[in-house]
Amino acid sequence: MSRVADADCFFGGxxxxxxxxxxxxxxxxxxxxxxxxxxxxxxFGGLCRALFRNDAGKPYLLEARKLxxxxxxxxKNEDGYIDREEFxxxxxxxxxxxxxxxxxxxxxxxxxxxISGSLAVCNCSAQHKGEEVVPVINEALDTIxxxxxxxxxxWHPNNHLSFVTNVAKYPMHxxxxxxxADAKLYDKVxxxxxxxxxxxxxxxxCIQDSWGAELHPDLKIVDNALWIKKGYDPEIDSYxxxxxxxxxxxxxxxxxLRQRGVTDVFVCGIATDxxxxxxxxxSLEEGFRTIIMDDACRGVSAEDIETLKQDIMRNSGVxxxxxxxxxxxxxxDRRPELGYKLALMLRDARPC
Ligand code: VGL
Ligand code: ZN
Numbered sequence: 510m511s512r513v514a515d516a517d518c519f520f521g522g523x524x525x526x527x528x529x530x531x532x533x534x535x536x537x538x539x540x541x542x543x544x545x546x547x548x549x550x551x552x553f554g555g556l557c558r559a560l561f562r563n564d565a566g567k568p569y570l571l572e573a574r575k576l577x578x579x580x581x582x583x584x585k586n587e588d589g590y591i592d593r594e595e596f597x598x599x600x601x602x603x604x605x606x607x608x609x610x611x612x613x614x615x616x617x618x619x620x621x622x623x624i625s626g627s628l629a630v631c632n633c634s635a636q637h638k639g640e641e642v643v644p645v646i647n648e649a650l651d652t653i654x655x656x657x658x659x660x661x662x663x664w665h666p667n668n669h670l671s672f673v674t675n676v677a678k679y680p681m682h683x684x685x686x687x688x689x690a691d692a693k694l695y696d697k698v699x700x701x702x703x704x705x706x707x708x709x710x711x712x713x714x715c716i717q718d719s720w721g722a723e724l725h726p727d728l729k730i731v732d733n734a735l736w737i738k739k740g741y742d743p744e745i746d747s748y749x750x751x752x753x754x755x756x757x758x759x760x761x762x763x764x765x766l767r768q769r770g771v772t773d774v775f776v777c778g779i780a781t782d783x784x785x786x787x788x789x790x791x792s793l794e795e796g797f798r799t800i801i802m803d804d805a806c807r808g809v810s811a812e813d814i815e816t817l818k819q820d821i822m823r824n825s826g827v828x829x830x831x832x833x834x835x836x837x838x839x840x841x842d843r844r845p846e847l848g849y850k851l852a853l854m855l856r857d858a859r860p861c
Contacts, residue, residue: 516540519559520608520843521566533600537593547590553580560607561845564836571845579852602855607848610773610798612838613657613766616646617750617778617785619728620662622721628714630780630807635814637807639779640725645805645831646777647729653835657769659735659762661750663715663784664722670700671746673710679744704755708746717741737762748787751795763795773798773847775834781808786817789826796854798847799826802834825850 516539540556541548548556554576561569583591583599591599622628624639631638650658665671670679676692685699692698692710700706715722724730737760739747747753751762766774774797776789785806792799801821808814818828825846829837836842 516542516555517559518566519556520562520604533597534593536600536604537596547592548596549590550577550580553583553591557845557848560604561843561848564841569843569845575845575849579849582852582856598855603848603851606772606798606851607843608840610838610840610847611657611770612655612773612775613659613769613771613797614649614653614655615659615661615750615762615774615776615778615788615792616728617661617776617788618663618715618780619643619646619660619725619778620715620721621723621725622663622714623779624725626714626721627712630809633780633809635808635811637809639807642777642779642805642807643725643727645802647727649777649802649805649831649834650729650731653838655775655838657735657766657771658731658733659737659750659766660724660730661737661739661762661778661784661788662722662724663740663747664717664738665713665715665740666743667713667716668743669713669740669746670706670744671708671711671740672713674713676710702744704757706745706755715740735762735765748784749791750784750788751791754787756791766797771797772851773800773837775800775802775838777802777805777831779807781806782810782813782817783808786813786820789817789821790824793821793824793826793850796858798850800834800837800847801826801828802831803828805831822846825853 519536519539540552542552557571557576558568561571583595585595619642623630668675673694677689680701681689682699682701682705687696687698694710696710698708700708737750739750739760745753745755750760752759774792776785778785789799789801821828827844827846833842
């Protein structure tokens with residue numbers, strides 16, 4: 510059976526990946542244009558051009574610096590070539606993930622209080638309508654086959670330190686510009702303790718077992734989802750679905766995603782610049798290829814949303830529209846930023 514006459518289309522047919530050694534060797538051969546049994550940077554560039562394409566087959570641009578950096582991850586002996594031995598790691602740890610990612614859809618805090626309750630984002634400076642995320646998320650759940658779905662919920666006790674009404678209950682650190690007696694809604698204070706904690710003062714919200722803490726009634730709930738409750742320790746806030754704000758306690762999300770082989774984390778929900786953003790940043794720090802679904806998020810402040818997006822992109826995450834997600838999950842739209850992110854992960858991972 511002859512295949513891969515056209516290296517350019519090598520990653521077009523997913524069945525190529527089903528017969529392990531054959532397809533790895535066929536891939537190597539397809540891009541080893543001068544048949545010297547090793548891939549030069551230029552030949553690796555050809556491979557990347559075929560690999561990183563959108564679902565219409567159009568190659569994405571890849572900066573020469575990033576190409577060279579990725580090449581050096583796989584050229585272990587630093588002789589300027591990727592030989593067949595070195596290609597094994599490139600194939601099994603990198604190409605396979607790029608072509609066939611394992612996806613998690615993490616739906617952050619789509620709770621009544623953030624939509625029409627005490628901390629409704631429509632009353633915040635960006636004046637977003639939180640309920641607009643619901644149909645977008647529901648359609649994604651209906652039409653995209655994510656490998657894992659996770660819901661997070663902000664879940665505070667009455668005496669939580671993030672509530673402006675509790676500001677006098679916790680000792681203030683001397684460095685706090687705002688003193689307890691003058692503290693108002695949305696001020697940033699610094700609480701004493703180990704560690705010292707910066708805290709924005711929010712209205713009481715998402716109180717455990719209250720209506721405000723319930724998910725929006727129209728949000729679709731799928732079977733076998735992971736559930737993450739966060740912010741239940743009165744003495745520390747927890748914006749992210751992975752860790753509290755001091756990164757001391759862990760919700761277990763990272764472990765559960767890893768157990769399921771997840772490589773790619775798609776994040777959506779409320780609020781973009783608070784809990785969605787913190788979740789996406791921790792996801793990148795945990796080594797997941799991370800994607801924010803912009804139209805499935807609503808936030809608090811336009812300026813902070815923009816800063817968050819810049820942070821995500823600077824760290825090789827991507828911001829996409831939900832309409833682009835299905836082909837990414839299927840491995841037909843393959844982003845160079847995410848390939849680069851994975852290559853850096855492989856470089857920095859401890860050898861085992
Ligand atoms: C959130 C403010 C306070 C959020 C949670 O879910 O984005 N924002 N607590
Ligand atoms: Zn909260």
